[in-house]
Amino acid sequence: MTTLTVRSVSKHFGGVFALRDVSLTCETGEIIGLIGPNGAGKTTLLNVISSAFPLDSGEVRLDERRIDSTSPRKCALAGIARTFQNIRLFNHLTVRQNIEVSFTTAQRHRARRLNGLTVASLLQELELEEVANRPAMTLPYGHQRRLEIARALALVPEFLLLDEPAAGMNEAESTELISSVRGIRDRAKCGIIVIDHDLRFILNLCQRINVLQMGELIAEGRPEEIQKDPKVVEAYIGLRHRTDHKAAST
Numbered sequence: 618m619t620t621l622t623v624r625s626v627s628k629h630f631g632g633v634f635a636l637r638d639v640s641l642t643c644e645t646g647e648i649i650g651l652i653g654p655n656g657a658g659k660t661t662l663l664n665v666i667s668s669a670f671p672l673d674s675g676e677v678r679l680d681e682r683r684i685d686s687t688s689p690r691k692c693a694l695a696g697i698a699r700t701f702q703n704i705r706l707f708n709h710l711t712v713r714q715n716i717e718v719s720f721t722t723a724q725r726h727r728a729r730r731l732n733g734l735t736v737a738s739l740l741q742e743l744e745l746e747e748v749a750n751r752p753a754m755t756l757p758y759g760h761q762r763r764l765e766i767a768r769a770l771a772l773v774p775e776f777l778l779l780d781e782p783a784a785g786m787n788e789a790e791s792t793e794l795i796s797s798v799r800g801i802r803d804r805a806k807c808g809i810i811v812i813d814h815d816l817r818f819i820l821n822l823c824q825r826i827n828v829l830q831m832g833e834l835i836a837e838g839r840p841e842e843i844q845k846d847p848k849v850v851e852a853y854i855g856l857r858h859r860t861d862h863k864a865a866s867t
C-alpha cells in the first residue's frame with residue numbers, strides 16, 4: 618500500500634489564496650472526493666499534487682518521498698496521473714495513438730508495474746474499442762472524457778486524479794462512469810481523487826469527501842457525514858439550492 622500525503626499546502630496567485638494550509642491523505646485502493654464552489658481551489662490542489670505548479674509552502678509525499686514542485690513529467694513517472702478539467706487530448710491523433718503515447722512512456726519507465734496491461738485492454742476497459750481509429754477531436758464529449766482516463770491509466774499510476782470526469786455527461790452516462798471508476802480502482806489497485814460538481818456522482822462514488830471553500834478545507838468525512846455537515850450545506854449545497862431557485866425563478 619502507498620499513501621499520498623498533502624501536508625499544510627498553501628498556494629497563492631497574486632492576492633488570491635487559492636489554497637491555505639490544506640492537508641489530506643489518500644491511500645491506494647481509496648476513492649476520495651473533492652467538492653466545493655467555483656474558485657474554491659479544487660483544480661489548484663490537483664495542479665499542486667501533479668507538480669503543474671510549485672507550491673508556496675507545505676509538502677506532497679508519496680509515502681516518504683517528496684514529489685512537490687518537481688515537474689509534471691517527474692510526477693507522472695513517480696506514479697501520479699491525471700485528467701484535465703478542460704480536456705487536453707492530442708486532437709489529431711487517433712484514440713489508440715493517444716493511449717500509446719502514455720503507454721510507451723510506461724513501458725520505458727514503469728515496466729515493472731505493467732502487469733499484463735496493454736493498449737487493447739485499456740480500450741476495452743473504457744469502452745473505446747469501436748472508436749479506436751478515430752481522431753480524438755471527432756469523438757463525442759463523454760468519449761473524450763473516457764479517453765483522458767484511459768490515457769492517464771496507460772501510465773500505470775498509483776494515484777489517479779480526475780478533474781470533473783462527469784462534466785457534460787447525462788445521468789445514465791455518469792452512473793455508468795461510477796462503475797467504471799470503481800472497476801479501475803479494483804483492477805489497477807490505485808488511489809483515486811475525484812473532483813466533480815455533480816453531488817450525486819461524488820456521494821455515490823467516494824468513500825471519503827473533502828470540502829474546500831475559498832482555499833480552505835472546511836470539512837472531511839464519509840458521504841453521509843458530509844451531507845449533514847451544516848458548514849457544507851451552507852457553503853456548497855445551500856449555494857446550489859439558491860442558484861437553482863434563482864434559475865427557476867427567471
Ligand SMILES: Nc1ncnc2c1ncn2[C@@H]1O[C@H](COP(=O)(O)OP(=O)(O)OP(=O)(O)O)[C@@H](O)[C@H]1O
Pocket residue numbers: 630633634635653654655656657658659660661662702
Ligand atoms: N493559473 C492561475 N493564475 C491565477 N489565478 C489562478 C490560477 N489558477 C487558479 N487561480 C485562482 O485560484 C482560485 C482557485 O481556482 P481553481 O481553479 O483551483 O478553483 P476550482 O475549485 O477548481 O473552481 P471550478 O469549480 O470553477 O473549477 C480562483 O480564484 C482562481 O481564479
Ligand SMILES: [Mg+2]
Pocket residue numbers: 659660661702
Ligand atoms: Mg476546477
